[in-house]
Amino acid sequence: MIDSNLLAGPALRRLRKREGLTQAAMAAALGISPSYLNLIERNQRPLSARVLVQVIERFDFDPRSLREDDAIGGLDGLVRRMADRRFADLGIDREEVQEFLAAAPQIAAAFARLYDQAGSGPAAEGEDASAVARRAIERWQNHFADLDHAAEDLADELRLSRGEISAALGERLREKHRITVRILPAEVMPGQVHRLDLHARQLQLSEMLPGAARRFQIARQVGALEMREGIETLVAGANLPSAEARSIFREHITDYLAGALLLPYRRFLRACEQTGYDLAVLQRRFAVSFDQAARRLTTLGRVGERGLPFFMAIIDRAGRLADFTAGGAGALYPLEGARWPAWIPYAAFERPGTVLTQAVTFGEGEAAPRHWFTITRTVDGDGVMCTARRAVVLGIEARFAGELAYARGVSLDPADAVPLGTPCLRCGRAECLTPAPSRMASALPRPRQIS
Template identity: 60%
Template sequence: MSEGALFAGPAMRRLRKKEGLTQAAMAARLSISASYLNLIERNQRPLSARVIVQVVDQFDFDPRSLREDEAIGGVDGLSRRFADERFSEFGIDRDEIAEFLAAAPHAAAAFARLYDTAGSGAREADDPLIQSRLEIERWRNHFADLDTMAEELSDELRLSRSDIGVALGERLREKHQLAVRILPREVLPDALRRLDLHARQLQLSEMLSQASRNFQVAMQIAQLERSAEITSIAAGSKFADEAARRLFERHLVGYFAAALLMPYSRFLRACDATNYDLPVLQRRFGVSFEQLAHRLTTLQRVGQRGLPFFMARIDRAGQFSKRFSGASATTILESESSCPLWIANKAFERAGELCRQSVTVEGSDAAPANWFTVARTVEGSGASEEARFVVVLGIEARLAANLAQARGIDLEQNAAQEIGPGCARCHRPACRQRSLPPRGALLQFDPISRGVTPFQFGPN
């Protein structure tokens, strides 16, 4: 199956029935044979570009509805939902999920909507952060139009030269009559960036690193020059909550800024040429580790795809403050907290060091189980010296063999550290790091002996 092939049999069958047509009649309207339409409806042949054009022309049809699966993240998005511990007893594997999505996409979308609003906790329906994240996941964190616009602007500004900050500053001065000014912390004690239109200045905190200064200027350019396109994308998402829409727009502004600093084609070529060597890519594009990690989750241009990384940021309590699955099928990011055995938590003890670990995920039958992960501490965005987080990148182990940072790491599953989805959702019985029993598990008590772990439990 080719990467860009479009299989939309159920959608085509529903359209035909809605129009009250036989297969022969619809095939005639589309200038194809009835047998070919039959194969399309059974998902045994993809829709060609010519047939899609005919469908749109003959039936005044919105072609976006042919990709119903994208609204829920495809098989990967559905797999992440079925990885919930409440479905573990059914043993639903990835093949069964793919069959469900292909045969009954509306039913799959209905299940996904129910799960997102109620199945994973009623709070999700009212939480703007979660709603914004779900919309980013629906797009798989790839916004092709923004990538193209940022790439064109990068070429115009010749950002391949070494001093990117100067070029960005010149853009603000020449096109928007704005100067960039660095102000002391006591002048901007609680802000990283401020636009002063009266003074015609973009004011930045002196506490920002050079990479962060460049990113803030790029974000300001995005807001000044691409606000209409960003607002249009967000408006199409139909958020019921204004805060969710604003969070999503903020993500898109940052997306454009990252795409401007790391333009798609040149960045992907550098990734391939260096085997995704993270420190080299940081220096080559003048970006922080966190900015680089964000960008690596977005490389999904049709015909020019990068490796499918996921990215997360956690605090010292193991809580996720950012998580982007991208095109990966990971279930690691789906719980409320992270496993203390994961290198993402241990990296706090090794500040500034790239920490590597191969992990296998407990209860991950519905998704690839073995992952290669890299984690590093990052400082809070200049606002406080005490703010420290860990940013972690991950990719399926089978895809990691040639990565620069994977050299010397045994990627076989039997050598991987087993981790779980946080103690409250983890059913590994012999974990000495356990601090809570699994939610819903039947606790067991032995008056004669005391085990090496604080909780003994049986099945639900």
């Protein structure tokens, strides 16, 4: 379906110049007036479906180029870059970024490329390998199209279904790669979840892993072996500065492939839309865990078949952010160092296994806080690597949440949302809902200096 409000002026102008046409000549070829074409090129009128069809037919135009900003993560990707602390004094808001992207998408892409190259090198002071890898993942909005299609094709080839997933994947390992799956006692694999023993030609899994985790590890090994070239192409293309960052990025992509095999894109998206993204139903239907289904929700960015845009966070019992994936939600990384006692993930530990929901607003370096609908549930560790209970948080902009089963009966009016402040070490407001340590520090009396 063509967006009736599609603004594509710069792309149409580049096409006209490539063809060596004046506005009058191109307008005549499209059957519109030169003045109307002028307004389209200046983004003062949208490109209608009728005119777009004419452009495609007469100039062999690829309509995918109209979404050229996908390569930099679209508006949300550019907003994330502009939120860098180095630009904080400029007060750039989301509306300005949107105008910049609409008026000069190629210049915006050039800025994003320079920013990413600078951010991946020594200029990004204080960033550890995880942060560098996370930024590479965000650049793709956590959707790796070629690998996702390949995983879906393999899932269809193997005819994976709920009752036969482990058997089908295990058989694939045995027949194609001469590797068998073996479940070993916990004392034989102390502190380990899985181990690939190439000498014995075995994928060894701990008996402590539950069924969903076992299936994930088998799918992960199949993906790593069969799509190694695609994985390494992505890792090389990310141009990451350290071996550690490349390793983290590679591990993420391999985990991504496992999820794509167990939850094939079209079938999973169709199930999401049929059930209102009900994770309890999705877990049962695809024989996966809550966190596996939740993470897959952050990957639904296929062009022409997009799902709802979620972010996902994992918070440990101490309130520390253990993981964050922006996905297609365009969320920044606002939770680092934050302690928001009013946010529902902290209450989730008192009600383990229960799905809790909450509408919140929090600032992310933009002019105004954004309005989010969040879904939280605790998941338990696997008992192998001392992983304790943690809270899995899914977030989506409230304007999209009306389609969710979990949002039924919940007010999505911004006035009813719980306001969460931007993490700020200098905030001294007693009523502020920002991190607890900040409020506590502001309430303590200052030590008296002894002269």
